[in-house]
Amino acid sequence: MHANPTSLGFGLGLRSQYHQEILDHQPAVDWFEVVSENYLVTGGKPLYYLDAIAERYPLVMHGVSLSIGGPHRLDRDYLRQLKDLAQRVQPRWVSDHLCWSRGNAHQLHDLLPLPFTEESLSHVAGRVAQVQELLGRPLVLENVSSYLRCADSEMSEWEFLAALVERSGCELLLDVNNVYVSARNQGFEPWDFISALPAKAIRQLHLAGHSDYGHYLIDTHDAPICDPVWQLYQRTLAHLGPVATLLERDDHLPPLDDLLAELGKARALAAATLAQEAACA
Numbered sequence: 001m002h003a004n005p006t007s008l009g010f011g012l013g014l015r016s017q018y019h020q021e022i023l024d025h026q027p028a029v030d031w032f033e034v035v036s037e038n039y040l041v042t043g044g045k046p047l048y049y050l051d052a053i054a055e056r057y058p059l060v061m062h063g064v065s066l067s068i069g070g071p072h073r074l075d076r077d078y079l080r081q082l083k084d085l086a087q088r089v090q091p092r093w094v095s096d097h098l099c100w101s102r103g104n105a106h107q108l109h110d111l112l113p114l115p116f117t118e119e120s121l122s123h124v125a126g127r128v129a130q131v132q133e134l135l136g137r138p139l140v141l142e143n144v145s146s147y148l149r150c151a152d153s154e155m156s157e158w159e160f161l162a163a164l165v166e167r168s169g170c171e172l173l174l175d176v177n178n179v180y181v182s183a184r185n186q187g188f189e190p191w192d193f194i195s196a197l198p199a200k201a202i203r204q205l206h207l208a209g210h211s212d213y214g215h216y217l218i219d220t221h222d223a224p225i226c227d228p229v230w231q232l233y234q235r236t237l238a239h240l241g242p243v244a245t246l247l248e249r250d251d252h253l254p255p256l257d258d259l260l261a262e263l264g265k266a267r268a269l270a271a272a273t274l275a276q277e278a279a280c281a
Contacts, residue, residue: 070100095140142173145219175206222251
């Protein structure tokens with residue numbers, strides 16, 4: 001276990017339905033994660049609320065459009081907008097997903113997994129270097145949930161991520177729920193994934209709910225976190241030490257108090273886990 005001095009504590013995904021309530025009541029949330037694309041505008045209510053919340057809470061930017069693994073040219077206009085937004089809100093870090101989400105002409109609405117090959121690794125590492133140079137900061141990449149394994153893959157996803165960190169200097173957003181969803185769908189052991197990642201590169205954790213259809217899981221972000229994901233989260237913290245933890249909800253949004261209660265559960269489980277690890281050290 002290692003202590004992470006950059007841990008921000010426990011955060012929520014910022015959703016527009018909660019903007020005014022957050023300003024009115026300033027709930028006990030350590031930080032908020034904003035979906036970058038929601039604020040790539042020139043004015044209006046989104047930026048009004050973003051600026052007001054940024055005055056009160058630390059922010060992290062989380063994008064969905066970078067398509068770092070895609071075959072197309074990187075969208076430099078998008079990256080310049082991203083950099084401008086980062087200069088505006090001074091996020092603690094900027095993240096996106098290890099995936100492809102764009103064809104040559106169209107942006108897709110899915111975060112699609114890559115073939116884990118040496119060719120793909122060289123391609124992504126080169127593009128990470130370009131993005132980091134333009135943004136002037138390390139890029140934090142998240143593992144996406146997946147439903148099938150590419151037949152052309154030459155290595156596991158966790159081997160790919162570890163090699164990408166070594167080659168590019170990027171950092172990792174470990175989505176514990178995504179690991180669980182992918183493991184159930186593909187039939188691997190989730191701890192094999194998490195324990196093989198370079199611990200010092202993990203900047204942030206994600207927790208979310210999913211839909212269980214028996215033979216497969218869909219990463220829906222529309223339900224409370226299930227017990228197996230909580231258990232995997234505790235095991236992850238015991239292995240890593242304190243890491244900034246973010247609760248995501250994107251559909252079936254409940255009252256804010258319900259999310260605060262679920263975030264409180266994350267705090268309590270983390271405190272108990274880390275106290276037990278400290279007692280055993």
